Amino acid sequence: MGVRVQSEPFDLGAEATAFAAGRSDAGAIVTFTGIVRDVEGGLLRMEIEHYPGMTEAAIAAIRAEAMTRWSLADCLVIHRHGSLAPGAPIMMVATAAAHRADAFAAAEFLMDYLKSRAPFWKKEITRGGASWVAAREADEEALDRW
Template sequence: MRLIVQDTPFDLAAELETFGQDSLTGAVVSFTGRVRDDTGTLEALELEHYPGMTERAFAQIAETAQRRWQLTDLTIIHRVGRLAPGEPIMMVATASPHRKAAFEAAEYLMDFLKSRAPFWKKEHFSDHSKWVSAKQNDEDALSRW
């Protein structure tokens, strides 16, 4: 299990090269999230967090996912700092003996990261900045678990 919060870019191919090598692994699922510019005017997304708090939250949710879906491997990488539109912001990878478990665990982790991970996000535009509020559809997605 790898749980990482970092301010530098990550290499998805390198991360997945040695991921899920356990002989019981029959499925590997990965997801990469990118900074989205819904308006066409976003200059940057800035993410803040409290070191230690974020890692503890990652550990708790990762342990829950491993127990619930009997995962053979799990990785969460989430970036902080200032990111431009299109830059990778996070990745989740899950490995399991069966594809259904790997897909479900990945979705569960992504839903948690979107709605419960302790990050504070601020969007920067040319003429103003604003904090990003939680979205109801993200809360709804998490409630299914």
């Protein structure tokens, strides 16, 4: 399946290997992995809330759009929810295409749309308290280029 929304960790090496396996139709595979980043130091956990049902549908629609816009052999999106430790992988995308330009562009498109069109919300838990991560204007503007 091309879309997975899960609380369990994933092994990005194993996922990339499985995605690439037997893919003689694609000369290029691009993978991107998002990691829980401790921006200011002192991050204990990142809690990721989502909208069950809509999340899967929204990501599937974004994935389908990428498959339509670029000549892709396949693409994969994995996004976690729940409580994640600093350094843990949050999500990954992988794209397979005949040529690298399509694979890179589609991966960037997927990332830009997942950031502000898939129903996830991040909350940072630090020693000093908890706060919701605010959406950045740059994230919204990033959609304009597509």
